[in-house]
Amino acid sequence: MNFHSVVPLSLEACTMSNMACASLKSYNGLHKIEMYPHFNKSSSSLLAQPIRVSRAHQRGGKCTITASTSVESKKILMMGGTRFIGVYLARLLTEAGHEVTLFTRGKAPITQQLADESDEDYKKFSSSVKHLQGDRQDFDGLKSKLSGSGFDVVYDINGREGAEVEPILDSLPDLQQYIFCSSAGVYLKSDLLPHFETDAGDPKSRHKGKLDTESLLDKKGVNWTSIRPVYIYGPLNYNPVEEWFFHRLKAGRPIPVPGSGLQITQLGHVKDLAVAFLKVLCNEKASRQVYNISGEKYVTFDGIARACAKAGGFPEPEIVHFNAKDFDFGKSKAFPLRDQHFFTSIEKAKKELDWEPEFGLVEGLTDSYNLDFGRGTFRKKPDYTADDMILEKLGKKVIVAA
Amino acid sequence: MALQARVAVAEHSSSSLYAGFIPSSTNHVRLSSSLGSLASSSSLIQGDTLRSLSNADIGYRIAGPKWGRRLGSPCPALSFPVKASASATSPKKVLIINTNSGGHAVIGFWLVKELQSRGHDVTILTVGDESSDKMKKTPFSRFSELRETGAKTVWGSPSDLSSAVGSASFDVVLDNNGKDLEAVKPVVDWAKANGVQQFLFVSSAGIYKTTDEPPHVEGDSVKASAGHVGVEEYIASLSFSCWASFRPQYMVGSGNNKDCEEWFFDRIVRDRPVPIPYPGVQVTNISHVKDLSSMITLAIENPDAANGITFNAVSDRGVTFNGLVKFCAAAAGKEAKIVYYDPKAVGVDAKKAFPFRNMHFYAEPRAAKEKLGWKSTTNLPEDLKERFQEYTAIGRDKKDIKFELDDKILAALQTA
Numbered sequence: 001m002n003f004h005s006v007v008p009l010s011l012e013a014c015t016m017s018n019m020a021c022a023s024l025k026s027y028n029g030l031h032k033i034e035m036y037p038h039f040n041k042s043s044s045s046l047l048a049q050p051i052r053v054s055r056a057h058q059r060g061g062k063c064t065i066t067a068s069t070s071v072e073s074k075k076i077l078m079m080g081g082t083r084f085i086g087v088y089l090a091r092l093l094t095e096a097g098h099e100v101t102l103f104t105r106g107k108a109p110i111t112q113q114l115a116d117e118s119d120e121d122y123k124k125f126s127s128s129v130k131h132l133q134g135d136r137q138d139f140d141g142l143k144s145k146l147s148g149s150g151f152d153v154v155y156d157i158n159g160r161e162g163a164e165v166e167p168i169l170d171s172l173p174d175l176q177q178y179i180f181c182s183s184a185g186v187y188l189k190s191d192l193l194p195h196f197e198t199d200a201g202d203p204k205s206r207h208k209g210k211l212d213t214e215s216l217l218d219k220k221g222v223n224w225t226s227i228r229p230v231y232i233y234g235p236l237n238y239n240p241v242e243e244w245f246f247h248r249l250k251a252g253r254p255i256p257v258p259g260s261g262l263q264i265t266q267l268g269h270v271k272d273l274a275v276a277f278l279k280v281l282c283n284e285k286a287s288r289q290v291y292n293i294s295g296e297k298y299v300t301f302d303g304i305a306r307a308c309a310k311a312g313g314f315p316e317p318e319i320v321h322f323n324a325k326d327f328d329f330g331k332s333k334a335f336p337l338r339d340q341h342f343f344t345s346i347e348k349a350k351k352e353l354d355w356e357p358e359f360g361l362v363e364g365l366t367d368s369y370n371l372d373f374g375r376g377t378f379r380k381k382p383d384y385t386a387d388d389m390i391l392e393k394l395g396k397k398v399i400v401a402a
Numbered sequence: 403m404a405l406q407a408r409v410a411v412a413e414h415s416s417s418s419l420y421a422g423f424i425p426s427s428t429n430h431v432r433l434s435s436s437l438g439s440l441a442s443s444s445s446l447i448q449g450d451t452l453r454s455l456s457n458a459d460i461g462y463r464i465a466g467p468k469w470g471r472r473l474g475s476p477c478p479a480l481s482f483p484v485k486a487s488a489s490a491t492s493p494k495k496v497l498i499i500n501t502n503s504g505g506h507a508v509i510g511f512w513l514v515k516e517l518q519s520r521g522h523d524v525t526i527l528t529v530g531d532e533s534s535d536k537m538k539k540t541p542f543s544r545f546s547e548l549r550e551t552g553a554k555t556v557w558g559s560p561s562d563l564s565s566a567v568g569s570a571s572f573d574v575v576l577d578n579n580g581k582d583l584e585a586v587k588p589v590v591d592w593a594k595a596n597g598v599q600q601f602l603f604v605s606s607a608g609i610y611k612t613t614d615e616p617p618h619v620e621g622d623s624v625k626a627s628a629g630h631v632g633v634e635e636y637i638a639s640l641s642f643s644c645w646a647s648f649r650p651q652y653m654v655g656s657g658n659n660k661d662c663e664e665w666f667f668d669r670i671v672r673d674r675p676v677p678i679p680y681p682g683v684q685v686t687n688i689s690h691v692k693d694l695s696s697m698i699t700l701a702i703e704n705p706d707a708a709n710g711i712t713f714n715a716v717s718d719r720g721v722t723f724n725g726l727v728k729f730c731a732a733a734a735g736k737e738a739k740i741v742y743y744d745p746k747a748v749g750v751d752a753k754k755a756f757p758f759r760n761m762h763f764y765a766e767p768r769a770a771k772e773k774l775g776w777k778s779t780t781n782l783p784e785d786l787k788e789r790f791q792e793y794t795a796i797g798r799d800k801k802d803i804k805f806e807l808d809d810k811i812l813a814a815l816q817t818a
Binding site for chain 2: 191192193194259260262263264296297298299300302303306307341345347351361
């Protein structure tokens with residue numbers, strides 16, 4: 001299975017000057033994260049050793065994530081993990097030799113095979129990952145299920161409110177690390193951007209529960225790390241980000257964008273996010289720290305439409321700008337992204353975690369297209385109600401789906 | 403074993419006193435008193451351990467792909483950042499070729515003061531004649547402040563530097579004047595011939611190609627036709643011991659030669675509407691000039707770390723036009739009324755009607771942060787308060803100003 005399905009390169013095929021490029025790109029499976037600095041053969045005394053997270057050949061084997069630290073096998077509890085981020089993260093963790101248990105209600109399949117995953121790899125993964133059935137909103141039930149379970153680390157991927165953390169912490173007094181999936185949605189809107197981790201949070205935002213969770217973790221004295229993604233995209237995305245654009249591009253429909261289309265936001269590939277989550281595991285630097293995790297560059301709304309078109313091999317899209325105030329869309333959403341500038345600096349994570357995004361925007365959207373939408377799979381059927389209202393008002397011909 | 407290097411860099415602050423340095427002049431640098439949120443102590447600190455250095459990180463050439471994770475051509479002579487400390491960096495003899503007008507003029511003014519305060523020996527050559535009318539404007543009208551620090555102020559032509567500076571020798575030359583090879587080549591050639599170790603060039607972030615994916619980061623495509631690009635390439639080709647290029651955007655700071663925040667203050671204090679090209683969410687980067695001064699100073703004091711690098715010389719925050727109006731209004735203690743217009747629709751040249759490019763024009767200082775451990779101290783809301791104080795102190799709020807283009811815009815909007 002290629003982590004990086006777009007450009008499958010073999011190391012041998014690369015010239016010296018492309019070596020590092022190749023090494024960064026040729027993921028042979030999610031487990032192999034090769035990050036060696038470029039090495040110049042002519043100055044072998046300065047040869048930098050590859051820094052690998054290798055496939056653990058034995059269960060519970062040591063694995064190296066950084067040159068200087070090694071993380072021994074941990075018993076990991078993942079809250080959620082069956083839908084999107086966890087799908088990739090669980091694979092990284094099991095390949096790194098950790099024992100992963102997914103805590104879910106069991107409504108969705110515990111594992112699913114990825115589009116570019118071999119049957120063999122999938123079998124290995126699905127047989128090694130464990131499941132603990134339960135409803136995390138049932139705090140008492142949760143506590144009794146977790147007491148004495150001996151989990152070393154919790155990855156809380158689907159937590160929303162501070163109260164949800166307490167039963168977990170109470171039942172795991174020897175917990176080594178609580179790693180929380182927060183959101184850049186906690187930041188207070190600002191005229192000065194990007195958002196840095198030190199910026200003020202918005203106690204009134206839709207994501208206040210995430211902010212509360214971070215505060216609670218800090219108060220509780222547990223070793224915690226919080227990750228704040230912006231907009232996540234990639235194969236299996238259940239939030240219609242790229243999918244929203246792909247539907248319209250495929251249908252040959254114009255893309256309605258609110259306002260000027262100059263609003264700047266930031267998309268981050270789920271696989272890069274999963275690697276970041278792996279990097280903070282048992283990482284001293286990450287203790288009690290918050291990290292913005294997203295793409296290297298930002299992008300305008302109009303730019304996303306164009307990037308999705310490139311990714312799917314569609315012609316240049318027709319973008320139609322509309323004034324959201326002129327409409328009442330009711331329950332239908334006219335555009336999948338918040339109508340404002342919304343982007344963060346990822347420099348803290350790059351500096352402290354030795355992490356950086358591997359996917360550029362078009363590259364990453366192509367990965368998503370090739371492994372998901374482009375194969376005919378998507379999560380939400382398109383709803384063109386709002387589109388048609390906009391097109392009608394602007395005097396544009398309303399397209400009837402073929 | 404991965405290469406690691408520790409770089410000790412001086413954290414810059416508003417104070418003119420740096421550990422280990424005895425200022426060569428008793429006059430302190432009059433830097434902005436407003437400390438940004440990132441203001442630091444004045445003691446020299448050990449920089450963070452840089453992540454494992456690769457040959458790609460070292461001696462990256464602008465002709466190569468994106469700096470950082472992708473490869474540039476490996477530097478033939480491997481060098482890595484040397485440990486620079488107050489005592490290890492010897493005083494440098496610096497020659498600044500300074501423009502006699504425009505937005506970049508103020509950079510030289512601040513840089514001279516900062517370098518002198520840190521024990522360096524600076525000569526600033528302003529292009530043209532000392533008697534020219536251009537010298538009546540700031541910062542030139544305040545050059546006595548530079549002489550008070552011990553710096554030399556001379557006038558002359560870039561194509562005849564020997565006449566202006568005689569037989570003086572310099573370690574560092576900074577060209578803060580030319581926009582194309584015609585203007586800068588004579589300076590570069592003279593520097594090479596006279597044994598200058600480090601050549602620095604103030605370029606422009608305006609050379610970046612427009613993009614769907616802001617911000618402009620070092621390594622992004624530039625407009626091949628831009629004059630500055632030719633200069634950067636020429637300097638790179640000449641194998642100075644060290645060279646670097648700085649790409650600024652807009653600046654605020656005392657002694658500026660070209661209006662920036664004044665444009666907004668002019669309208670706000672007179673209770674005039676502020677015409678902003680629609681939609682007002684365009685993002686730009688307004689830095690306090692001391693950010694540029696500190697960045698260039700760091701490059702001078704850490705030449706190996708800065709070698710072969712193009713730096714975006716900007717603050718680390720973008721600001722929208724709308725946001726800028728808000729901050730200016732707050733600084734002036736007044737409300738501002740924005741009116742949006744489409745320059746084409748109302749028939750005005752946006753370049754003349756508005757002080758900033760009518761588009762996202764937003765670079766980030768990633769190279770300076772990563773290579774030099776540089777930190778931005780711009781705090782726009784606070785900086786603008788200080789700027790407004792000076793604006794009123796010099797009586798500009800009472801000045802009789804004509805708002806012809808504004809009136810044209812407003813008239814067009816009325817009839818629309």
